[in-house]
Amino acid sequence: MHGISRRSLLKTGAAAGVLGLTGMPLRAQTKGGKFTAGLGGANTSDSWDSRTHSDIFMIASGHGTVFDCLTEVAADGSITGELAESWDASADAKVWTFKLRQGVTFHNGKPFGADDVIESLQMHVGEDSKSAAKPIVSAITEMKKVNDHEVELTLAAGNADLPYLLSDYHICMFPAGQIEEAIQNGIGTGLYQVQSFDPGVRMVATRYPDHYKGDSAGFFDEVEYVAINDNTARMNALMTGQVDAINRIDFKTEGLLKANPQVRIQEVACNQHYTFPMHTNTAPFDDMNVRKALKYGINRQEMVDKILLGHGAVANDTPIGPANQFYAADMEQLEYDPDKAAFYMKEAGLDSIDIDLSASSAAFEGAVDAAQLYQASAGAAGININVVQEPADGYWSNVWLKKPFCACYWSGRATEDWMFSTAYETGVPWNDSFWVQDRFQELLLSARAELDTDKRREQYTEMQQIMRDEGGTIIPMFANYVQAVNNRIVSPDTVGNLWQMDNARMAERWSVA
Amino acid sequence: MNNVLGIIIQRLLLGLVTLLIVSVVIFVAVNLLPGDFAQLILGQGATEESVNSIRRDLGLDQPLFVRYFDWLGGMITGDLGTSFAQLNFTTGLGGVNNVTVLDQILPRLSNTMFLAGVTAMIAVPIAVTLGVLAALYRNTVFDRAANIATLSSISSPEFFMAYVLILILAVINPLLPSLSNIYDGMPFGERLEKTMLPALTLTLVVTAHMMRMTRASIINLLASPYIEMARLKGISPMRVIVRHALPNALAPIINVIALNLAYLITGVVVVEVVFVYPGIGQLFVDSVKIRDIPVVQACCLIFAAAYILLNLTADIMSILSNPRLRHPK
Numbered sequence: 001m002h003g004i005s006r007r008s009l010l011k012t013g014a015a016a017g018v019l020g021l022t023g024m025p026l027r028a029q030t031k032g033g034k035f036t037a038g039l040g041g042a043n044t045s046d047s048w049d050s051r052t053h054s055d056i057f058m059i060a061s062g063h064g065t066v067f068d069c070l071t072e073v074a075a076d077g078s079i080t081g082e083l084a085e086s087w088d089a090s091a092d093a094k095v096w097t098f099k100l101r102q103g104v105t106f107h108n109g110k111p112f113g114a115d116d117v118i119e120s121l122q123m124h125v126g127e128d129s130k131s132a133a134k135p136i137v138s139a140i141t142e143m144k145k146v147n148d149h150e151v152e153l154t155l156a157a158g159n160a161d162l163p164y165l166l167s168d169y170h171i172c173m174f175p176a177g178q179i180e181e182a183i184q185n186g187i188g189t190g191l192y193q194v195q196s197f198d199p200g201v202r203m204v205a206t207r208y209p210d211h212y213k214g215d216s217a218g219f220f221d222e223v224e225y226v227a228i229n230d231n232t233a234r235m236n237a238l239m240t241g242q243v244d245a246i247n248r249i250d251f252k253t254e255g256l257l258k259a260n261p262q263v264r265i266q267e268v269a270c271n272q273h274y275t276f277p278m279h280t281n282t283a284p285f286d287d288m289n290v291r292k293a294l295k296y297g298i299n300r301q302e303m304v305d306k307i308l309l310g311h312g313a314v315a316n317d318t319p320i321g322p323a324n325q326f327y328a329a330d331m332e333q334l335e336y337d338p339d340k341a342a343f344y345m346k347e348a349g350l351d352s353i354d355i356d357l358s359a360s361s362a363a364f365e366g367a368v369d370a371a372q373l374y375q376a377s378a379g380a381a382g383i384n385i386n387v388v389q390e391p392a393d394g395y396w397s398n399v400w401l402k403k404p405f406c407a408c409y410w411s412g413r414a415t416e417d418w419m420f421s422t423a424y425e426t427g428v429p430w431n432d433s434f435w436v437q438d439r440f441q442e443l444l445l446s447a448r449a450e451l452d453t454d455k456r457r458e459q460y461t462e463m464q465q466i467m468r469d470e471g472g473t474i475i476p477m478f479a480n481y482v483q484a485v486n487n488r489i490v491s492p493d494t495v496g497n498l499w500q501m502d503n504a505r506m507a508e509r510w511s512v513a
Numbered sequence: 514m515n516n517v518l519g520i521i522i523q524r525l526l527l528g529l530v531t532l533l534i535v536s537v538v539i540f541v542a543v544n545l546l547p548g549d550f551a552q553l554i555l556g557q558g559a560t561e562e563s564v565n566s567i568r569r570d571l572g573l574d575q576p577l578f579v580r581y582f583d584w585l586g587g588m589i590t591g592d593l594g595t596s597f598a599q600l601n602f603t604t605g606l607g608g609v610n611n612v613t614v615l616d617q618i619l620p621r622l623s624n625t626m627f628l629a630g631v632t633a634m635i636a637v638p639i640a641v642t643l644g645v646l647a648a649l650y651r652n653t654v655f656d657r658a659a660n661i662a663t664l665s666s667i668s669s670p671e672f673f674m675a676y677v678l679i680l681i682l683a684v685i686n687p688l689l690p691s692l693s694n695i696y697d698g699m700p701f702g703e704r705l706e707k708t709m710l711p712a713l714t715l716t717l718v719v720t721a722h723m724m725r726m727t728r729a730s731i732i733n734l735l736a737s738p739y740i741e742m743a744r745l746k747g748i749s750p751m752r753v754i755v756r757h758a759l760p761n762a763l764a765p766i767i768n769v770i771a772l773n774l775a776y777l778i779t780g781v782v783v784v785e786v787v788f789v790y791p792g793i794g795q796l797f798v799d800s801v802k803i804r805d806i807p808v809v810q811a812c813c814l815i816f817a818a819a820y821i822l823l824n825l826t827a828d829i830m831s832i833l834s835n836p837r838l839r840h841p842k
Contacts, residue, residue, distance in 0.1 A: 038692075038789075043598075043799060043803070044598070044617070044795075044796050044799040044800065044808075045554065045596075045598030045599075045799070045803055045805070047598075047599075052554075054556065128566045128569075128570070130555070130563045130566060130567060196696070196697075198620075198696060198697075198791065200791075200795070200796070200799060201694070201696070201791040202694055202696060202791075226692065226694050226789065227789070228692075228789050229786075230786045230787065230789070232676070232787070233691075233692075233786065233787055233788065233789050236679055236683070236684075236691045236692070237691060237692045237789070239684065240679075240683050240684060240687065240690070240691045240692075242690055242691065242692040243692070391547060393546060393547050393548050393553070393802075394546075394547035394548025394552060394553065396552070396555075396556050396557045397548050397552035397553075397564075398547060398548070400557065408557075429560045430557075430560075
């Protein structure tokens with residue numbers, strides 16, 4: 001599966017079709033049986049409306065089980081076709097043609113075609129749309145049906161990542177003309193069809209008999225996802241064998257899980273990262289020297305050791321992580337250096353400075369502790385951080401983007417451009433450091449439309465360097481996805497690291513031992 | 514009997530007033546919490562544009578009292594409304610949603626009632642029997658042991674008792690499932706099995722109160738002259754208590770049982786979370802988290818109504834169980 005670059009995929013999209021059908025390990029998988037997972041991240045407000053999906057329970061149920069997207073990110077991070085068989089881009093990456101797989105049916109028997117694609121995409125861009133994928137889809141200025149199995153999408157500006165963007169779990173394919181019904185009953189083209197769904201409680205689906213992925217995926221007869229938001233209850237359910245897999249292991253009880261011979265722990269390095277954005281348009285953070293002092297005043301390794309208990313990796317003030325294609329792994333690491341921090345304080349003309357840092361467990365588990373560690377390490381350089389503990393309720397509305405220095409997290413994105421343009425592009429609503437850097441912005445736009453992989457790597461590497469040296473966001477650590485699986489279930493050697501639980505595709509990729 | 518009927522009507526009317534006050538208090542209280550539905554459901558993705566669009570769709574941009582009277586108007590005509598979460602999905606599709614608050618709450622409420630029912634079936638006989646026995650053998654080793662056991666189980670937090678039971682009955686001796694994910698259409702036997710651990714936990718929590726009240730009210734009566742008379746007649750101690758003391762002690766016992774039943778309906782969130790039991794408590798907490806006022810209001814009214822009705826039932830039962838109250842001079 002390796003050795004197929006993004007470029008060759010773009011040029012010869014036919015390969016994607018092959019990949020899509022054979023993107024599975026070669027050893028034979030046992031068919032049949034039932035798989036039960038206990039997943040945290042469920043809400044009574046859940047529904048089959050993929051525009052509103054935001055947590056693992058619905059990502060796994062929708063995108064991972066019942067619905068399909070046009071494209072799919074394979075476990076190794078490469079892009080393959082799902083409902084699209086192949087695609088082609090114009091030289092400026094502005095006009096994209098997607099050839100759709102033929103003979104695909106929705107669970108209600110309706111055949112899948114170009115109209116479904118167009119209507120499913122349009123769901124995200126209505127005037128009042130609250131879809132989280134609105135920024136992605138609104139970049140498409142024209143959607144044209146070439147024939148029943150081909151659509152042409154025209155972008156406002158070239159974007160080489162469009163196939164990646166269309167794998168987003170919000171952009172599931174719904175049956176045209178029946179979207180409302182499909183949202184109420186969960187009618188997709190996925191490997192499993194819904195048997196019962198009780199929001200915030202459970203979801204049961206059975207294998208759809210004539211699925212286009214055939215024997216290469218979806219090995220269980222039946223999958224059941226049980227909503228277990230409580231950490232301890234989730235672990236109990238796995239330990240007593242009532243569920244086969246759970247997500248989000250509580251690190252404190254990891255030892256107990258390890259002691260159980262029936263259970264294995266799956267740990268994947270991923271893009272999920274914790275951040276401390278500073279408003280670079282507000283004093284004192286508008287001063288580059290102050291920002292640099294803060295960058296040297298944080299002890300990243302200590303945070304990984306004490307906040308993540310080792311389940312993560314130090315980050316380098318860039319959001320591009322191990323699950324990204326152009327992750328600059330060999331870029332020099334920012335280290336804790338109180339002398340350098342003090343030096344930059346002097347450069348800024350300051351002996352000491354008082355800074356408020358707002359934190360709450362809503363930002364990430366242990367955010368307040370992390371802020372206190374930061375307070376201790378920065379104190380050595382004359383930076384007096386005052387930790388303000390904010391209420392978790394309404395944190396994202398009242399603190400994030402409002403307070404000049406706070407704690408935050410990002411789950412990361414599949415592509416560099418997606419991540420950068422979500423939170424670091426000049427003027428975008430989630431640019432939580434209000435950062436503007438001309439060279440960075442210039443590179444962002446040119447890399448976006450660049451189809452040459454080597455050139456893109458160069459550009460993205462430079463962007464990561466700029467962020468590390470001048471950026472307005474402290475990014476101390478990447479947090480691993482840690483999950484546990486009963487040994488009666490086998491999972492492929494390569495487990496997806498884009499989302500939890502093998503990119504939420506347990507139902508597709510795992511099987512009974 | 515007219516007297517009883519009068520009391521019922523009077524109490525029901527007072528109950529309605531109570532419910533009205535509860536609804537105002539809850540409405541205001543939920544609005545005092547930081548953040549509203551639009552901000553919380555969007556979380557990190559809350560841009561001003563999308564927040565305003567949700568507020569507009571749901572009418573959250575209206576003043577507080579307008580929203581309250583809208584809700585009250587619906588309520589009086591029997592329409593509890595649709596939860597914000599459900600409304601939010603369908604707007605933009607031009608669809609009419611048919612999942613109302615009632616549709617959401619009823620299955621959860623029936624699960625909670627089932628758990629409360631199973632618990633009561635176990636706890637009430639145990640508590641009353643233990644109470645009677647403790648009164649009979651008062652100040653003996655048995656009495657002390659029963660007191661210590663029930664008091665320690667009520668003094669420990671519910672989740673602790675739950676974990677102890679899981680450890681003993683699910684992990685060390687895998688007799689019962691620790692996951693109580695019951696669902697519609699589950700066979701009764703399986704449902705009962707899955708409900709057993711939470712029911713046992715709750716039994717441990719509520720037994721002490723009922724048992725001690727039974728014991729205390731019986732012992733209280735044992736000093737009465739008519740009990741002495743019975744004893745002098747040579748009736749066995751057991752018969753003295755069951756035939757002569759217990760009927761007169763029923764009123765306070767029924768009261769305590771009613772209070773505990775109300776607690777079982779309204780206060781078992783923690784146990785529901787530990788055992789992943791899909792009851793109304795979890796729905797309530799989830800709804801408060803996202804400030805889904807229609808659901809919160811409906812849950813609160815159900816909780817308040819449960820207290821009012823159970824207390825009323827208790828009072829009626831004590832009147833009926835007491836001839837002096839049944840036939841006042």
